[in-house]
Amino acid sequence: MEEEEEASKPALPDAFLDFLKENGLDPSIYSESHSTPRYIRLKPGLEARIEEIEAEIKWKLEEVEWLPGFYALPPDVQIANSNAYREGKIYGIDAASGAAVSALDISAGDHVLDLCAAPGAKLCMISDLLGDSGSVTGVDVSSHRLAACESALEENVTFKEWTSRRPWKERKQAARIRKSGAVPSGNQLPDLIYYGCHSGVVGLTKSELYQTFRDDEYLSYGYDKVLVDAECTHDGSIKHVQKFERWGWETLQRRVLDAERSDGLTVLQLKLLTNGFRLLKAGGILVYSTCSLTVAQNEDVVRQFLEGNPCAELQVIDAAENWPCKNGRHNIDANSESSGGTRVKSMMLHWNQNEISTISGEFDLIVASDCTFLKEFHNGLAQILKFLLGKMQPSEAMFFGPKRGVSLDEFLERIKECDLRFSIAENYDA
Numbered sequence: 001m002e003e004e005e006e007a008s009k010p011a012l013p014d015a016f017l018d019f020l021k022e023n024g025l026d027p028s029i030y031s032e033s034h035s036t037p038r039y040i041r042l043k044p045g046l047e048a049r050i051e052e053i054e055a056e057i058k059w060k061l062e063e064v065e066w067l068p069g070f071y072a073l074p075p076d077v078q079i080a081n082s083n084a085y086r087e088g089k090i091y092g093i094d095a096a097s098g099a100a101v102s103a104l105d106i107s108a109g110d111h112v113l114d115l116c117a118a119p120g121a122k123l124c125m126i127s128d129l130l131g132d133s134g135s136v137t138g139v140d141v142s143s144h145r146l147a148a149c150e151s152a153l154e155e156n157v158t159f160k161e162w163t164s165r166r167p168w169k170e171r172k173q174a175a176r177i178r179k180s181g182a183v184p185s186g187n188q189l190p191d192l193i194y195y196g197c198h199s200g201v202v203g204l205t206k207s208e209l210y211q212t213f214r215d216d217e218y219l220s221y222g223y224d225k226v227l228v229d230a231e232c233t234h235d236g237s238i239k240h241v242q243k244f245e246r247w248g249w250e251t252l253q254r255r256v257l258d259a260e261r262s263d264g265l266t267v268l269q270l271k272l273l274t275n276g277f278r279l280l281k282a283g284g285i286l287v288y289s290t291c292s293l294t295v296a297q298n299e300d301v302v303r304q305f306l307e308g309n310p311c312a313e314l315q316v317i318d319a320a321e322n323w324p325c326k327n328g329r330h331n332i333d334a335n336s337e338s339s340g341g342t343r344v345k346s347m348m349l350h351w352n353q354n355e356i357s358t359i360s361g362e363f364d365l366i367v368a369s370d371c372t373f374l375k376e377f378h379n380g381l382a383q384i385l386k387f388l389l390g391k392m393q394p395s396e397a398m399f400f401g402p403k404r405g406v407s408l409d410e411f412l413e414r415i416k417e418c419d420l421r422f423s424i425a426e427n428y429d430a
């Protein structure tokens with residue numbers, strides 16, 4: 001029995017096993033690494049030609065039911081020499097990468113920023129989903145990784161431009177369009193920009209990119225969707241960890257386990273997330289993803305970001321309902337079961353939403369925290385409160401939040417205009 005257990009143990013060095021233990025991760029996920037399938041994505045529009053593609057790669061593809069356009073195949077099936085691959089009918093991309101892109105909920109005409117784009121698997125998929133509408137901007141700091149990205153794009157999508165820096169004239173023009181409030185025109189082919197850390201993104205200058213925004217200044221311009229697929233320790237990529245068998249386990253120490261590097265990484269991750277959010281239009285969607293499984297590089301980074309950016313809101317990913325992993329909805333369902341006879345339900349509600357007749361006048365008590373921060377939403381928020389509060393019985397809304405500038409006073413003016421009464425209680429810890 002002991003021998004059997006020993007045999008099924010993954011052959012990982014002790015230092016990595018300690019790292020997994022410290023981070024509460026189960027080492028058995030690495031034991032199947034040699035049989036973990038690889039994934040490909042089919043170019044949209046080729047669904048009817050799947051049999052022809054299977055003949056070209058000499059393998060029957062297994063559809064990934066929860067991720068449209070994705071297929072699994074065993075790790076030892078070679079596709080690189082097949083016509084299907086060479087002609088760009090299929091390309092290799094992990095299902096988890098596909099999930100991150102599908103969480104962006106890309107629609108035709110979107111302007112998308114991929115902030116850590118190289119080597120470009122997700123960028124290819126974003127480009128595919130946009131077709132010839134909208135635009136995609138890829139950014140990365142590593143020129144050699146961007147070279148790989150450029151090749152991937154050349155093989156898989158058409159793109160307009162590859163530049164280390166947008167020309168001054170073009171940046172000026174983009175800044176003028178932004179100041180005039182005009183929406184950038186659609187039908188742009190992907191605009192690939194290697195721009196180091198700054199300059200050229202939606203017309204922002206370097207100083208604008210790094211300036212601190214005023215409370216009421218959060219972007220009415222910017223990208224519809226932003227992907228921050230941050231630099232990380234890659235410990236969650238089973239295939240990546242497997243490569244250390246060839247590279248030598250000693251390099252794992254430097255690349256994954258070095259605590260100092262991890263601390264530096266979490267600072268970088270938070271900065272990337274914060275910068276990505278700055279470039280997101282109000283009401284846009286940002287996806288933060290990593291291929292690490294540690295809480296420090298994921299939940300902790302997101303928590304710190306949300307603490308510093310009260311106007312950002314965490315959302316349940318609608319596309320994730322059928323994903324074979326834990327998600328927000330799983331928690332909501334678990335909580336609703338633990339509330340006895342009380343009905344618990346979640347829904348998305350936009351403050352300026354008009355069509356909410358099914359829940360209007362339903363609530364005795366509404367609790368909200370820290371949401372009076374954005375002036376442009378004060379009217380919508382005050383009106384929706386009036387709409388939701390019960391009219392036949394006494395009802396009230398409680399707002400919690402720190403006092404910031406005059407935004408609360410201004411919100412209360414809108415509350416008065418809606419004929420609602422209010423009182424303020426201040427109670428701060430020393």
Ligand SMILES: C[S@@+](CC[C@H](N)C(=O)[O-])C[C@H]1O[C@@H](n2cnc3c(N)ncnc32)[C@H](O)[C@@H]1O
Pocket residue numbers: 097115116117118119120121122123139140141142145196197229230231232272291
């Ligand atoms: C996880 S990889 C991105 C993978 C890519 N999204 C894909 O699907 O192929 C992280 C990338 O972040 C880049 N990176 C690291 N620091 C950066 C920074 N300050 N700004 C932009 N990119 C950065 C790295 O060069 C690396 O290519």
